Amino acid sequence: MFAEEDLPDRQDLVLTGVTALTMDPAIGDVPDATIAVVDGEITAVSAGLPERTPPGARVVDGRGLIALPGFVDTHWHLWNSLLRGTVGDAPGRDYFSVKRGLGPYHEPADFYWAARFALAEAVTAGITTVHNWDHNVRSPEDADVNVRAQLDAGVRGRFSYGPRDSTPADEPMDLDDLRAFVQRWPDRRRGGLLDIGVALRGPYRTPPQVYRREWAVARELGLPITMHCDRCLREEGCSSCGLTRLADEGLLGPDLQVVHAVHASPADVTALATSGTRVSLSPITELRTMGFPLVTELFEAGVPVSLSTDTLAMPTAPDVFTTLRAVEAVEAARCGSGVVTPRRLLRMATLDGASDLGIADVTGSLTPGKRADLVLVDARGSNLLPSGDPAEALVRQGRATDVRTVLVDGRVLLDEGELTQPSARAAVADADARRDALVARARAAGAWD
Numbered sequence: 482m483f484a485e486e487d488l489p490d491r492q493d494l495v496l497t498g499v500t501a502l503t504m505d506p507a508i509g510d511v512p513d514a515t516i517a518v519v520d521g522e523i524t525a526v527s528a529g530l531p532e533r534t535p536p537g538a539r540v541v542d543g544r545g546l547i548a549l550p551g552f553v554d555t556h557w558h559l560w561n562s563l564l565r566g567t568v569g570d571a572p573g574r575d576y577f578s579v580k581r582g583l584g585p586y587h588e589p590a591d592f593y594w595a596a597r598f599a600l601a602e603a604v605t606a607g608i609t610t611v612h613n614w615d616h617n618v619r620s621p622e623d624a625d626v627n628v629r630a631q632l633d634a635g636v637r638g639r640f641s642y643g644p645r646d647s648t649p650a651d652e653p654m655d656l657d658d659l660r661a662f663v664q665r666w667p668d669r670r671r672g673g674l675l676d677i678g679v680a681l682r683g684p685y686r687t688p689p690q691v692y693r694r695e696w697a698v699a700r701e702l703g704l705p706i707t708m709h710c711d712r713c714l715r716e717e718g719c720s721s722c723g724l725t726r727l728a729d730e731g732l733l734g735p736d737l738q739v740v741h742a743v744h745a746s747p748a749d750v751t752a753l754a755t756s757g758t759r760v761s762l763s764p765i766t767e768l769r770t771m772g773f774p775l776v777t778e779l780f781e782a783g784v785p786v787s788l789s790t791d792t793l794a795m796p797t798a799p800d801v802f803t804t805l806r807a808v809e810a811v812e813a814a815r816c817g818s819g820v821v822t823p824r825r826l827l828r829m830a831t832l833d834g835a836s837d838l839g840i841a842d843v844t845g846s847l848t849p850g851k852r853a854d855l856v857l858v859d860a861r862g863s864n865l866l867p868s869g870d871p872a873e874a875l876v877r878q879g880r881a882t883d884v885r886t887v888l889v890d891g892r893v894l895l896d897e898g899e900l901t902q903p904s905a906r907a908a909v910a911d912a913d914a915r916r917d918a919l920v921a922r923a924r925a926a927g928a929w930d
């Protein structure tokens with residue numbers, strides 16, 4: 482079911498002559514920079530030539546390249562990635578119908594390879610941290626294979642354990658298995674690359690006796706909580722997210738990540754800001770299916786905001802540059818306040834994502850002492866010439882295919898545009914066959930036409 486372990490060894494590197502967009506507020510941009518990576522750690526970011534080259538390090542001429550921290554994706558349903566292509570405009574082929582129809586026919590191997598497939602695409606786009614938001618855990622094995630996929634892919638992140646898809650509203654998720662899962666995956670098995678969270682349905686989809694119990698167990702276990710907030714509360718009208726009521730119940734706080742919140746009222750936004758609750762926005766899926774992401778309002782209120790893909794099975798792609806370009810354009814049309822700048826958006830996609838996941842001391846900026854999660858963009862393509870401000874260029878003209886090299890924790894996972902792991906390449910090559918087998922299984926059971 483699994484791939485052979487084929488993570489490349491960590492590579493000591495010295496990059497010279499690179500344009501560094503460090504996203505570290507104390508360092509800023511460094512033109513003509515030298516960046517050193519030793520044992521998976523960034524050991525130097527400096528102007529000019531290196532003081533000394535670590536013995537055995539590969540020296541890379543970075544002229545014409547922009548270096549930036551790897552992107553952080555804070556909400557991504559990796560499990561349903563193989564449904565892309567089946568979801569479309571034909572009747573009965575919308576995202577929710579396809580998810581409902583084919584979700585039950587996923588076997589653990591499908592979950593493993595769906596996650597590997599999505600993570601391969603993440604790496605090609607320069608995304609080095611992914612929050613795997615699993616809202617279809619049907620058995621202990623389902624959760625385990627997801628974690629295994631994340632570790633095998635070598636991508637940093639979080640796995641958030643959720644209920645199986647379509648769990649009845651009045652039925653709690655399997656809290657005993659959640660406890661067992663946490664026991665099964667202690668820190669030492671996760672290699673410093675992954676932490677664990679819990680994905681709850683909350684008051685939007687479950688009654689008080691369910692969400693209060695789930696919330697209490699999550700907090701008892703000390704797990705960060707994530708929850709979709711894409712519609713009004715069950716017993717309220719549809720004018721807002723009802724987050725003020727969640728605040729009254731003591732549910733908000735820095736341990737909660739709310740996803741979407743496109744219907745947040747001004748009072749809801751204030752409740753988010755004062756409680757330190759985090760918000761993950763998936764702008765393209767929100768624009769397609771929910772409404773406007775409230776980027777300007779959330780930024781202005783000081784709410785911690787991060788960026789996410791949501792799912793490969795909706796009409797979107799994990800192309801961060803294209804997504805940020807859309808956000809800047811929509812916000813210019815909607816608010817025009819000048820708050821949503823390319824540099825601020827890049828921070829949302831890097832450092833603020835790391836803060837959302839509680840790992841800003843590890844990743845999110847090119848800072849000596851942090852782990853080497855690093856992206857090299859080729860700035861010599863016609864779309865990025867003639868050159869100008871690098872942040873403006875990336876957000877306004879960049880493409881995911883400009884990403885040439887990607888390191889996570891000092892391992893080169895993308896080299897000159899090629900995935901270095903044979904298993905990652907296999908995840909892509911076999912995606913059609915795995916999807917076809919899944920559909921055939923559902924069809925044989927009479928659940929798919």
Ligand SMILES: [Zn+2]
Pocket residue numbers: 556558614709740791
């Ligand atoms: Zn989602």
